Amino acid sequence: xxxxxxxxxxxxxxxxxxxxxxxxxxxxxxxxxxxxxxxxxxxxxxxxxxxxxxxxxxxxxxxxxxxxxxxxxxxxxxxxxxxxxxxxxxxxxxxxxxxxxxxxxxxxxxxxxxxxxxxxxxxxxxxxxxxxxxxxxxxxxxxxxxxxxxxxxxxxxxxxxxxxxxxxxxxxxxxxxxxxxxxxxxxxxxxxxxxxxxxxxxxxxxxxxxxxxxxxxxxxxxxxxxxxxxxxxxxxxxxxxxxxxxxxxxxxxxxxxxxxxxxxxxxxxxxxxxxxxxxxxxxxxxxxxxxxxxxxxxxxxxxxxxxxxxxxxxxxxxxxxxxxxxxxxxxxxxxxxxxxxxxxxxxxxxxxxxxxxxxxxxxxxxxxxxxxxxxxxxxxxxxxxxxxxxxxxxxxxxxxxxxxxxxxxxxxxxxxxxxxxxxxxxxxxxxxxxxxxxxxxxxxxxxxxxxxxxxxxxxxxxxxxxxxxxxxxxxxxxxxxxxxxxxxxxxxxxxxxxxxxxxxxxxxxxxxxxxxxxxxxxxxxxxxxxxxxxxxxxxxxxxxxxxxxxxxxxxxxxxxxxxxxxxxxxxxxxxxxxxxxxxxxxxxxxxxxxxxxxxxxxxxxxxxxxxxxxxxxxxxxxxxxxxxxxxxxxxxxxxxxxxxxxxxxxxxxxxxxxxxxxxxxxxxxxxxxxxxxxxxxxxxxxxxxxxxxxxxxxxxxxxxxxxxxxxxxxxxxxxxxxxxxxxxxxxxxxxxxxxxxxxxxxxxxxxxxxxxxxxxxxxxxxxxxxxxxxxxxxxxxxxxxxxxxxxxxxxxxxxxxxxxxxxxxxxxxxxx
Amino acid sequence: xxxxxxxxxxxxxxxxxxxxxxxxxxxxxxxxxxxxxxxxxxxxxxxxxxxxxxxxxxxxxxxxxxxxxxxxxxxxxxxxxxxxxxxxxxxxxxxxxxxxxxxxxxxxxxxxxxxxxxxxxxxxxxxxxxxxxxxxxxxxxxxxxxxxxxxxxxxxxxxxxxxxxxxxxxxxxxxxxxxxxxx
Ligand code: FES
Ligand code: FES
Numbered sequence: 001x002x003x004x005x006x007x008x009x010x011x012x013x014x015x016x017x018x019x020x021x022x023x024x025x026x027x028x029x030x031x032x033x034x035x036x037x038x039x040x041x042x043x044x045x046x047x048x049x050x051x052x053x054x055x056x057x058x059x060x061x062x063x064x065x066x067x068x069x070x071x072x073x074x075x076x077x078x079x080x081x082x083x084x085x086x087x088x089x090x091x092x093x094x095x096x097x098x099x100x101x102x103x104x105x106x107x108x109x110x111x112x113x114x115x116x117x118x119x120x121x122x123x124x125x126x127x128x129x130x131x132x133x134x135x136x137x138x139x140x141x142x143x144x145x146x147x148x149x150x151x152x153x154x155x156x157x158x159x160x161x162x163x164x165x166x167x168x169x170x171x172x173x174x175x176x177x178x179x180x181x182x183x184x185x186x187x188x189x190x191x192x193x194x195x196x197x198x199x200x201x202x203x204x205x206x207x208x209x210x211x212x213x214x215x216x217x218x219x220x221x222x223x224x225x226x227x228x229x230x231x232x233x234x235x236x237x238x239x240x241x242x243x244x245x246x247x248x249x250x251x252x253x254x255x256x257x258x259x260x261x262x263x264x265x266x267x268x269x270x271x272x273x274x275x276x277x278x279x280x281x282x283x284x285x286x287x288x289x290x291x292x293x294x295x296x297x298x299x300x301x302x303x304x305x306x307x308x309x310x311x312x313x314x315x316x317x318x319x320x321x322x323x324x325x326x327x328x329x330x331x332x333x334x335x336x337x338x339x340x341x342x343x344x345x346x347x348x349x350x351x352x353x354x355x356x357x358x359x360x361x362x363x364x365x366x367x368x369x370x371x372x373x374x375x376x377x378x379x380x381x382x383x384x385x386x387x388x389x390x391x392x393x394x395x396x397x398x399x400x401x402x403x404x405x406x407x408x409x410x411x412x413x414x415x416x417x418x419x420x421x422x423x424x425x426x427x428x429x430x431x432x433x434x435x436x437x438x439x440x441x442x443x444x445x446x447x448x449x450x451x452x453x454x455x456x457x458x459x460x461x462x463x464x465x466x467x468x469x470x471x472x473x474x475x476x477x478x479x480x481x482x483x484x485x486x487x488x489x490x491x492x493x494x495x496x497x498x499x500x501x502x503x504x505x506x507x508x509x510x511x512x513x514x515x516x517x518x519x520x521x522x523x524x525x526x527x528x529x530x531x532x533x534x535x536x537x538x539x540x541x542x543x544x545x546x547x548x549x550x551x552x553x554x555x556x557x558x559x560x561x562x563x564x565x566x567x568x569x570x571x572x573x574x575x576x577x578x579x580x581x582x583x584x585x586x587x588x589x590x591x592x593x594x595x596x597x598x599x600x601x602x603x604x605x606x607x608x609x610x611x612x613x614x615x616x617x618x619x620x621x622x623x624x625x626x627x628x629x630x631x632x633x634x635x636x637x638x639x640x641x642x643x644x645x646x647x648x649x650x651x652x653x654x655x656x657x658x659x660x661x662x663x664x665x666x667x668x669x670x671x672x673x674x675x676x677x678x679x680x681x682x683x684x685x686x687x688x689x690x691x692x693x694x695x696x697x698x699x700x701x702x703x704x705x706x707x708x709x710x711x712x713x714x715x716x717x718x719x720x721x722x723x724x725x726x727x728x729x730x731x732x733x734x735x736x737x738x739x740x741x742x743x744x745x746x747x748x749x750x751x752x753x754x755x756x757x758x759x760x761x762x763x764x765x766x767x768x769x770x771x772x773x774x775x776x777x778x779x780x781x782x783x784x785x786x787x788x789x790x791x792x793x794x795x796x797x798x799x800x801x802x803x804x805x806x807x808x809x810x811x812x813x814x815x816x
Numbered sequence: 817x818x819x820x821x822x823x824x825x826x827x828x829x830x831x832x833x834x835x836x837x838x839x840x841x842x843x844x845x846x847x848x849x850x851x852x853x854x855x856x857x858x859x860x861x862x863x864x865x866x867x868x869x870x871x872x873x874x875x876x877x878x879x880x881x882x883x884x885x886x887x888x889x890x891x892x893x894x895x896x897x898x899x900x901x902x903x904x905x906x907x908x909x910x911x912x913x914x915x916x917x918x919x920x921x922x923x924x925x926x927x928x929x930x931x932x933x934x935x936x937x938x939x940x941x942x943x944x945x946x947x948x949x950x951x952x953x954x955x956x957x958x959x960x961x962x963x964x965x966x967x968x969x970x971x972x973x974x975x976x977x978x979x980x981x982x983x984x985x986x987x988x989x990x991x992x993x994x995x996x997x998x999x
Binding site for chain 2: 014015017018019021022023024025026028030031121202203204205206251252253254256285286287508509510511674675677678679681682683684685686708709710714716717718720722723746
C-alpha cells in the first residue's frame with residue numbers, strides 16, 4: 001500500500017486541471033457540435049421600455065438555412081416564467097418574467113425573437129431581416145426617482161416600482177439597542193451616501209447552451225455554475241419531468257456569480273430543441289453578454305453612524321435602495337439582504353438597523369456578482385470607519401482597534417445576530433502593518449503634504465470579514481430562500497484501489513479537482529493521483545447545490561470528508577473480518593488497517609478487492625466500498641483580513657497609481673496555498689476594478705453604453721500592481737477541517753481599501769468622498785470641487801457617459 | 817468563395833471559405849481546432865491569439881482568406897511534439913490559470929513577447945500582455961510564469977523544474993518589502 005509521504009493538506013499541489021487547459025484540449029460548451037445541430041441566434045430589444053406592436057418574421061423565414069423563427073407570441077403558452085428563488089418578504093412584488101418578451105420589453109437587451117439555422121452566420125443574418133415595431137414607454141433609470149411615488153412604472157400591473165422592503169432592527173431582534181436613541185445621543189455623527197455602481201461580471205467565456213433532445217433524457221450542456229439548480233428549475237418552470245432532464249456543465253470559463261442563473265437563453269434553447277427535435281446550440285457574442293447577462297451591485301447606500309469622541313461606535317443606521325433592474329432573476333432580491341447581516345463587520349456596535357428597498361428600473365436585471373451583497377456592505381462600513389477617523393483626527397487603524405472584537409471574545413454574537421466562531425484581527429492587522437511599512441508610509445505622506453507635492457500619497461485601510469460557506473439550511477429558511485444550503489459527496493473505492501469522488505459542487509476555475517483529491521488522498525491514504533473527482537453532470541453527480549458564495553470547500557469539502565470517513569468505517573468492518581480481530585483492535589493510518597500491537601494488517605485496496613469479490617464478507621455488509629454523505633453546516637464561516645493600500649494621486653491630472661497593496665487574509669486552514677493565493681489575486685483584481693475602472697453606464701434612453709470590452713474597462717495586466725499577500729491562520733470551529741472559504745475575500749476587502757486610499761490622498765483639499773470608479777476625471781473634479789455640473793461628461797471609468805439623474809450629485813467629492 | 821491553402825499546426829488544408837469567414841471561425845468550425853477560443857467581438861480580449869508565420873495575431877481580426885499561403889500555429893500545435901512548450905509548463909507550475917479560458921491566447925501572446933524580448937522585466941511583461949484579458953488570476957501568476965519561462969527558455973533547459981510543487985519563490989516575493997519611507 002502506498003502512502004503519501006508529505007501530508008496533502010497544506011501542500012501547494014499544482015493543478016490536475018491544467019494539462020488540458022494549457023494545451024487547448026478543452027470542452028467548452030461552444031466547442032461541441034452534434035449531428036444535425038442547429039444554431040440559435042437571439043434578437044434583442046434595442047429599446048429599454050416599449051410595447052411590441054408588431055413582429056414581422058416572414059422575410060427571415062425565407063432565408064437560406066433558416067429552420068425556424070420564433071417570437072414571444074409563438075411560445076407564450078410554453079415558456080413559463082423565469083424562476084426567482086428568493087422571495088425576501090411575504091408581500092414582495094414580483095412581475096412575470098417570460099424568457100422572451102411577448103408584448104412588452106422592459107430593458108434593452110431583452111429577447112424578442114429567435115432564429116434556428118444551419119449555421120451561426122445564417123442565424124445571425126436572419127435576425128437582421130426580422131422587423132419589430134416598438135411603441136415607446138417611459139424609461140425608468142434612476143433608482144432614487146424610481147422609488148418615488150409618481151414615478152413612471154416599469155411594470156404597470158404592480159402599481160409601484162418598489163418590489164419589497166426588508167428590515168433588520170437590533171432593538172426589535174433583541175440583539176442590540178435602539179439606533180435612533182444612539183444617533184440622538186451621539187457625541188459624533190457621521191452621515192454619508194455612497195453609490196455602488198453597476199458592474200458587469202465579465203467572465204471570459206461567453207455563455208453557451210447546447211440542448212440535445214434526441215435521447216430519452218433531454219441533455220442540456222450549459223456554461224453554468226449551477227447545473228443542479230438549473231435542472232430542478234427547468235423542470236419546475238417548464239413543467240418538464242425532472243428525471244427527463246440531464247444537465248451537464250462542461251469546462252466553464254469563469255462565472256463570479258454571473259453564471260449563477262437560470263437564463264432566458266437556457267430556456268429558449270431548450271424550447272427550440274424540443275420544437276425542432278434536433279440538437280440546438282446558442283452561443284452569445286460578447287456584446288450580448290454585456291446587455292443580457294445579469295449585472296451586479298447597483299445600490300444607493302445612506303448611512304448614519306453614531307460614536308463617542310473616544311472613537312467607540314454606538315450605532316449604525318443603513319438605508320439602501322437596491323436596483324433590481326427589470327426583473328427578479330434567480331436570487332436578485334436576496335443579494336442586498338446578504339449584505340444586511342454584514343454592515344457591522346468585525347465591530348462591536350451597540351445598535352444597528354438595516355432597511356433595504358428593492359426597486360425596479362428598465363435596465364438589465366442585477367443578481368449575484370462576486371461577493372454578492374457583502375462587498376457593498378464592507379465598502380460602506382470601511383469607508384465610514386475612515387470617515388469617523390478623519391472626523392476625530394484619529395488613525396484609521398486605531399479607530400478600528402477600538403471597535404473590533406478582541407481575539408479573546410470569540411465566539412461572539414454580533415448586533416446583527418450572527419455568531420462569529422473565530423478570528424484574530426490583531427494578528428492579521430499586525431502582520432499587514434509590518435509588511436506594508438505603515439508607519440514609514442504615514443511619515444512619507446506627511447512630508448509630501450507639507451511640501452505640497454503634486455503627487456500625493458494616500459493610505460487606505462480595510463479590515464473586513466464576510467460570511468461564507470452558504471449556508472446553514474435553517475438560516476436560509478429563516479431568510480425565505482427557496483432551497484437548502486447543504487452539499488453532497490460520494491466516495492467509491494474501486495476494486496483496484498483507485499478512488500472516485502463525486503461532488504455536488506461545480507467548479508469553473510477554482511481548482512476543486514486538485515483540492516478535493518488532496519482532501520481525500522490524505523484521509524483515505526491513497527496517492528493524490530489515484531483520486532478522480534467527478535462533477536458537473538447531474539447524471540454522474542445526482543445531488544448538489546453547486547458553486548458560489550465561497551461555499552465549496554467549507555460545505556462541499558466537508559461532505560467529501562464525511563463520505564470518506566464513512567468509507568473507512570465500512571472498510572474497518574471488512575478488515576476486522578479479514579484479519580479475524582475485533583474492529584476495536586484496528587488502527588487506521590496511511591491507508592492501512594493494522595492490528596494493534598502486531599505487524600498484521602491490510603491495506604484499503606485489499607479491503608476494496610475483498611468487498612468487490614464478496615466471497616467472504618461479514619454478515620450484513622454490502623459488497624462495495626462506497627459511501628455518501630450530505631453536509632449541512634451549522635453556521636457560516638467568517639474569513640477576515642486586513643488590506644492596506646497605498647496610492648499615489650497626481651493632483652494635476654487626477655490619475656491614481658497603486659503603489660503598494662498588502663493583504664493578510666485569514667481563511668482558516670488552507671488545503672492548497674497555491675490555489676488560495678490565486679483566488680486572492682483574482683479577487684483583488686475585481687475589487688480594485690470596481691474602485692478604479694469599471695462601471696456599467698446607461699444613456700438617457702436606457703441603452704448600455706459600456707457594451708463592449710473596449711468601453712467596459714476590465715483591467716489589463718498593465719493596470720494592476722504586484723500584490724503582496726500573506727495569511728494568518730485561525731481555524732474555523734464550525735467545521736472539522738477548520739476552513740472558511742476564500743473565493744470572494746479579495747473582492748470584498750479591496751474596494752474600500754483603494755477608495756479609502758484615494759480619499760486619504762486628497763482629503764486635505766477638503767475631499768471626503770470620490771465616487772466609484774475613481775477615474776482621473778472624478779478625482780480631478782473632486783480636488784477642484786467641481787460637482788454635478790460635468791457628471792455627464794465622458795469618463796475613463798464609465799465608457800461614454802455617466803447617466804445620473806435625481807439627487808445623487810452630493811456624494812461627488814463634497815467640499816466642506 | 818475564395819479557395820485557400822493554409823498550414824495549421826503542421827497540417828496543410830485546402831478549402832473553399834466564404835469571404836467573410838474569420839480565421840478563428842475557420843480554425844474552430846471548419847478544422848475543429850477548438851483550442852483557440854472567442855471571448856469578444858471587438859478584438860479586445862486576446863483569447864483568440866494564434867501565430868501567423870510566427871507572429872501573434874488575434875485570429876478574430878484576420879479573415880481566413882488572408883491566411884492563404886501562411887503558416888498558422890495554435891495552442892494545440894505550439895509544442896509540436898505533443899509534449900508541452902516551456903511556456904505551457906510555466907503556466908502550470910506557477911498557477912497562471914484558473915478557468916483557463918484566456919490561457920491559450922495568453923500563452924501564444926507570451927511566447928511572442930519572449931521572442932521579441934527574451935529577458936523582459938515585469939513592466940515589459942505586463943505591457944506585452946495588455947491586449948489579453950484575464951478575469952480570474954489578477955495577472956500576478958501570469959507575470960511569474962512568463963518570467964519563469966523566460967529563464968527556462970534562455971537556459972534551454974525545458975524541464976529544469978518539474979517537481980510536484982511550484983518553484984520556490986525568491987525571498988522578496990514571499991515576504992513583501994516594506995515600501996514606506998522613500999520620499
Ligand atoms: S476574440 Fe477577443 S480579441 Fe479575438
Ligand atoms: S484564467 Fe479565467 S480568464 Fe484567465
